[in-house]
Amino acid sequence: MSADLSILFICTGNICRSPTAEGVLRHQLERLGLADRVLIDSAGIQGWHAGEAPDERSQDHARRRGYELCDQRARAVRPDDFERFDLLVAMDAGHLRELRRRCPAALQHKISLLPGDIEIPDPYYGGPDGFDRVPDLLESGCERLAQIAVSRLA
Numbered sequence: 001m002s003a004d005l006s007i008l009f010i011c012t013g014n015i016c017r018s019p020t021a022e023g024v025l026r027h028q029l030e031r032l033g034l035a036d037r038v039l040i041d042s043a044g045i046q047g048w049h050a051g052e053a054p055d056e057r058s059q060d061h062a063r064r065r066g067y068e069l070c071d072q073r074a075r076a077v078r079p080d081d082f083e084r085f086d087l088l089v090a091m092d093a094g095h096l097r098e099l100r101r102r103c104p105a106a107l108q109h110k111i112s113l114l115p116g117d118i119e120i121p122d123p124y125y126g127g128p129d130g131f132d133r134v135p136d137l138l139e140s141g142c143e144r145l146a147q148i149a150v151s152r153l154a
Helices: 017-031 056-064 093-102 105-110 128-153
Strands: 005-011 038-044 087-090
Touching: 005 017, 005 093, 005 128, 017 038, 017 056, 017 128, 056 128, 087 093
Parallel strands: 005 038, 005 087
Antiparallel strands: none
16 A cells, blocks of 8 residues: 555554554544545554454444454564654653654654643553543544644645
């Protein structure tokens, strides 16, 4: 697929927050008719869950809102991701620090939190409320990101 813009979402293990972000933004871009122009992917700071589908709780809460995550598979951030992607979006300040540590100086401008400096709390060890909150925050942040995509692709 040839894309005009590429976005990589990053969380810890790529099984909760970043795959949900990928699903939310993909859905929003489909509604805007831009899905074929934007490459969206997700990865984890760690590769603990490489090859695994997103956490069942994430999939369940996403599906309730119309986002399908079942085809995604976890992977770790690779050194070439810093060159391949136009935007690398960290889910929290810890991920942002780690990405900045790994990223070549000339590519640091590609790394950020969601627009508005939105941080997405990790729901993994909490109860179901955390898995409800993640899509709430991501819908808001990804809406802003979709508008940035619209302006870049105009």
